[in-house]
Amino acid sequence: MIYVKVPATSANLGSGFDCISIALNVYNQFWFEPICEAKPRDYANLIERAFYGFYRELGLKENFVGVNIRQDSQIPISMGFGSSAACIVAGILAANALSGQNLDKDEILNIAAKFEGHADNAGAAIFGGIFVGARGENGRYYGNSMSIEPLIDAGLKFGAAIPNFDFPTKKSRAILPKLSAENMHEIVEAYRFNMAHYGLLVAALAAADIEKIGIAMSDKLHQPHRAKFIPEYADVMSILRQNGAVGTFLSGAGPSIFAFYKGENFPKMAKAALKSLESGWQFTEFEASHAGAKVLLDSGG
DSSP states (O other), X not given: OEEEEEEEEEEOTXXXXXXXXXXXXXXXXXXXXXXXOSSOOOOSSHHHHHHHHHHHHTTOGXXXXXXXXEEEEOSOTTSSSXXXXXXXXXXXXXXXXXXXXXXXXXXXXXXXXXXXSSSHHHHHHHHOSEEEEEEOTTSOEEEEEEOSHHHHHTTOEEEEEEOSSOOOHHHHHHTSOOOOTTTHHHHHHHHHHHHHHHHHXXXXXXXXXXXXXXXXXXXXXXXXXXXXTSTTHHHHHHHHHHTTOSEEEEOTXXXXXXXXXXXXXXXXXXXXXXXXXXXXXXXEEEOBOSXXXXXXXXXXX
């Protein structure tokens, strides 16, 4: 039996579109029980696709191990907390353990990125902390995890306004504008704006410079387009900021809106203010997860 525990993640942090993510203290748990099965099949379940895809990716069909999978899911689905990445990472890690390949985290990241199309959520889920990554010219993803301890020592806390509706990532990505001759200038300027703010964001996070984090989270690439399809987006952003949030951003593809804040009273004030809205927004407090996914052998759960 293989036991895998994978944290939720919140990606983008505003200006870092598909480049940065933070691991959170909400987890999905998975149990993989080996069974006798002649050959891998095609599966609709994302966990199974990642598990069997690992064997295909490494050319290990002759070493294929069938599994029964049991899971306990605590990460909200289609709410911007990396539920898909958690399933992908779990499947790959279990296959890595059962196949005896023992690939390191960098190799696991690159396999996961092939399923996700990018590495931000998967990176934080694997490495923990705040993950910063990029794809090299050779097509491989590279990244490192930043410690969250300086931010916590500086008094930074984490939470999110979560509505009673979802916003699937596929739909959220589809509404982003495609580059054309007509919008080229606008998109190039948005990239310039985000590049400057993303650089400041990484520097501010590394230095635990709380005053600059909110400014650095400003975005012109994805949030303005997605905001149009999220009811009460502007109202929620305003409520969080007016009550003292250090920084606010759309969590992943949304619809949840994440906040970095200081002080014990912020959650209470945010919850009270959000009650005036129609879409059932609830403020949930989180802690950042220091460690990434965990794998244990022979754990019956």
